[in-house]
Amino acid sequence: MEQIEFLIERLPRFLDGAWVTVQLTLGGSALAFVLAMVFGIMGTAGHWLPRAVSTVYVEVFRGIAALVLMFWMAYALPVATGFQLDDMFAAILALGLNVGAYGAEVVRSAINAVPRAQVEATVALNLSWFQRMRLVVVPQAWAQMLPTFGNLVIELMKATAVAYLIGVADLAAVAQQLREATGETVVAYSGALVLYYLIAQVLILGMRLLERRANRKLGRVTPGGGGPLSLLRPPSVGTRVGVAK
Amino acid sequence: MPPSDTPENTTTPGVEGDADGPLIVFDQVVKRFGDLTVLDHLDFSVAPGERVTLIGPSGSGKTTILRLLMTLEKVTEGHIWIQGEPFSHMRRGSALVPANEGHLRRRRKRIGMVFQQFNLFPNMTVRKNIMEAPVHVLGVGKDEAAQRAEELLELVGLGDKIDAHPTQLSGGQQQRVAIARALAMRPEILLLDEVTSALDPELVAGVLDVLREVAETTDITMLCVTHEMGFARDVSHRVLMFDQGRIAEEGPPEQIFGDPREERTKSFLKSVLDNGY
Numbered sequence: 001m002e003q004i005e006f007l008i009e010r011l012p013r014f015l016d017g018a019w020v021t022v023q024l025t026l027g028g029s030a031l032a033f034v035l036a037m038v039f040g041i042m043g044t045a046g047h048w049l050p051r052a053v054s055t056v057y058v059e060v061f062r063g064i065a066a067l068v069l070m071f072w073m074a075y076a077l078p079v080a081t082g083f084q085l086d087d088m089f090a091a092i093l094a095l096g097l098n099v100g101a102y103g104a105e106v107v108r109s110a111i112n113a114v115p116r117a118q119v120e121a122t123v124a125l126n127l128s129w130f131q132r133m134r135l136v137v138v139p140q141a142w143a144q145m146l147p148t149f150g151n152l153v154i155e156l157m158k159a160t161a162v163a164y165l166i167g168v169a170d171l172a173a174v175a176q177q178l179r180e181a182t183g184e185t186v187v188a189y190s191g192a193l194v195l196y197y198l199i200a201q202v203l204i205l206g207m208r209l210l211e212r213r214a215n216r217k218l219g220r221v222t223p224g225g226g227g228p229l230s231l232l233r234p235p236s237v238g239t240r241v242g243v244a245k
Numbered sequence: 246m247p248p249s250d251t252p253e254n255t256t257t258p259g260v261e262g263d264a265d266g267p268l269i270v271f272d273q274v275v276k277r278f279g280d281l282t283v284l285d286h287l288d289f290s291v292a293p294g295e296r297v298t299l300i301g302p303s304g305s306g307k308t309t310i311l312r313l314l315m316t317l318e319k320v321t322e323g324h325i326w327i328q329g330e331p332f333s334h335m336r337r338g339s340a341l342v343p344a345n346e347g348h349l350r351r352r353r354k355r356i357g358m359v360f361q362q363f364n365l366f367p368n369m370t371v372r373k374n375i376m377e378a379p380v381h382v383l384g385v386g387k388d389e390a391a392q393r394a395e396e397l398l399e400l401v402g403l404g405d406k407i408d409a410h411p412t413q414l415s416g417g418q419q420q421r422v423a424i425a426r427a428l429a430m431r432p433e434i435l436l437l438d439e440v441t442s443a444l445d446p447e448l449v450a451g452v453l454d455v456l457r458e459v460a461e462t463t464d465i466t467m468l469c470v471t472h473e474m475g476f477a478r479d480v481s482h483r484v485l486m487f488d489q490g491r492i493a494e495e496g497p498p499e500q501i502f503g504d505p506r507e508e509r510t511k512s513f514l515k516s517v518l519d520n521g522y
Contacts, residue, residue: 120317121364125378125430126354129346135377139368218367219412 003187010178010191017174018195024091024160024170025199029153031096032103036149039100040107041133054104061101067162070094074166091163099156106148110141143214150207154200161196171195205231266329268293268466269314269434274323274333276309276490283309285490286323293433296460296467298477298498301487302513307470311436314468315358316349327352327434354382357432361439363419365411365426371398372407375426383430390429397425401455417448421455428459435459437469449473456480472517478502486510 007014035057043054061069073090077083085093114137122132164173175192179185208231267290276284284306291297299307312318313325313333324341325333334341335348344352365374375394379385385393398404401421403414411419420440427435437456441449453476460467460480471477477484477498484501486494486509494507505511 117360117362117364118366120315121360121366123317123353124315124356124358124360124427126350126382127378128350128382131381135381136366136368140366219410 003184006182006184006187007191013174013178014171014191014195017169017171017192018199020088020169020173021157021160021171021196022199024088024095024163024168025153025157025203027088027092028095028099028156028160031092032099032152032156033149035096035100036103036107039104041111041138043104043108044111054108058101058104061097062105064098066094066098066159067165069098070162070166087163087167091160091166091168095156095159095163099152099159103149103152106145106152107141110144111137113144114140140218143211143218143220146207146211146214150204150211153203153207157199157203158196267291268295268328269468270326271310272324272326274313274325275321276306276313276318277321283490284313287491289485289492289495291466291468294464294466295483296469296481298481298484299468299470299487300472300474300477300484300501300513300517301493302516305487306490307487308438311358311438311468311470314356314434315436316344316353319343355431355433356436357427357430357434358436358438359420359423359427359440361442363411363416363423363443365419365423367411369411370407371403371409371411371414371422374411374422375429378426379429393429394425397428398422400428400458401425402451415448416444417451420444420448420452424452424455424459432465434466434468437467437471439470439472441471441473474502474514474517486513488513 039054039057042050043058045051045054070091073085073094074087077085077090118136118140119132122136127135160170161172163170164176171192175188178188178191182188212231269291271287271289274284274287275282283304287306287310299310301307309318313320320333323333324331330352331341331344332352333344335344336342365371366377369377372391372394375397376387376390379390379393380387395404395407398407401424403418403421403425406414406418406422411422414422420443424440440456441452444452453473456476457480459465467480469477469481481498483495484498485492486501486505486507488509494501494505494510501510502514505514
């Protein structure tokens with residue numbers, strides 16, 4: 001009972017930390033999303049130059065641990081350039097750059113998976129490259145990107161936990177501080193555990209809503225109806241649309 | 246190769262700059278995929294408003310001709326001319342060099358294509374499928390494009406499906422929407438690539454009826470690859486029989502279907518009829 005009281009007493013601090021974790025997650029995801037789209041689409045270009053730029057970005061930032069990148073931005077960058085980033089901003093930048101590299105590969109392969117026949121139809125209608133991407137290819141690839149994007153968002157959210165190492169007061173930092181201050185190791189970490197789990201659940205739910213909407217836009221019907229309960233499991237859609245039989 | 250004896254079938258010098266001549270000219274066109282020669286020094290031309298049917302065994306190069314005209318493939322050798330202007334190539338000084346994307350975009354504007362597999366965009370309603378290209382490519386106003394989409398859907402007998410999704414339509418309905426989509430771009434040349442081959446037999450007639458109507462009511466130049474010999478006989482001015490990348494025989498449909506002279510044409514027509522087409 002003592003522990004529960006302890007937990008309830010410190011709940012506001014946990015929630016403050018959770019809020020910072022959510023901010024890191026949303027900021028990192030937004031940056032990762034933009035980078036993934038830009039470099040992913042560049043990776044499908046016909047010209048070698050944008051493809052090369054995309055490859056360099058992906059290979060560089062996929063190969064660097066987010067934690068090391070974060071340390072580098074927080075501690076090495078000021079020494080090297082005299083320019084001090086805000087801790088929060090450095091964390092978001094490191095997470096976004098890292099996860100964006102994975103996302104770019106997801107975008108690239110989803111775009112390449114759009115049937116060639118669809119691209120040929122856009123040629124027959126004389127759409128420009130940009131129009132083809134905007135009106136036909138990206139909207140169709142979107143449904144394919146979302147399940148993997150969902151995983152990346154969860155990964156990114158969990159990776160935010162290292163931000164406390166550069167001094168960001170996130171959920172992990174709160175747990176760490178409470179443990180050190182009170183010695184209540186079990187409660188401090190259990191509280192963080194539960195809150196991380198709850199944040200992940202909300203993110204998963206949001207991604208499933210997006211996925212369902214994307215499938216509906218492609219004329220794919222959610223099997224077994226589309227009630228709220230169906231959000232508890234991942235959608236299974238197998239219909240190939242846009243091509244005959 | 247057997248030369249076709251139509252008078253407009255001349256080589257490049259007679260074609261260049263001749264806007265009153267044939268609409269489409271293939272001049273010694275070769276298309277190879279690796280070691281496989283699909284079109285072998287092909288010469289032929291199509292007059293404005295002419296409707297030409299291409300027949301022949303699969304692999305004889307018919308579809309490749311349409312794909313070259315739609316710029317989905319590039320010629321290996323030779324040139325394609327449209328309205329007396331280079332199409333597969335562009336002028337650089339006095340030389341012809343392979344066309345770049347900008348040239349192709351300008352020149353393919355008036356060519357439309359209907360595909361065997363329809364290729365409607367599943368992320369758009371029927372209305373959007375028809376409207377988007379006129380709005381974004383031709384710069385037609387949204388209201389005008391929407392009205393035209395309605396008219397075209399009436400023409401193909403699907404006025405009530407304007408808000409449907411492609412996935413909610415049968416194959417035959419999807420193909421009729423695809424025809425409306427191609428027509429919305431007001432093409433001067435319409436390429437039809439085995440447009441009924443992917444359809445269940447009972448849906449074929451509806452699609453062919455729409456195309457008959459288009460043939461009768463417009464002066465669109467049509468190149469049609471088909472196994473529907475009845476349709477070919479009804480709508481085309483000329484039939485080209487292809488074999489191994491060359492024209493084996495050509496003539497008006499009455500002659501090709503009624504009195505084929507080449508052995509290859511006879512055996513091909515027999516095999517098509519035996520297969521119940």
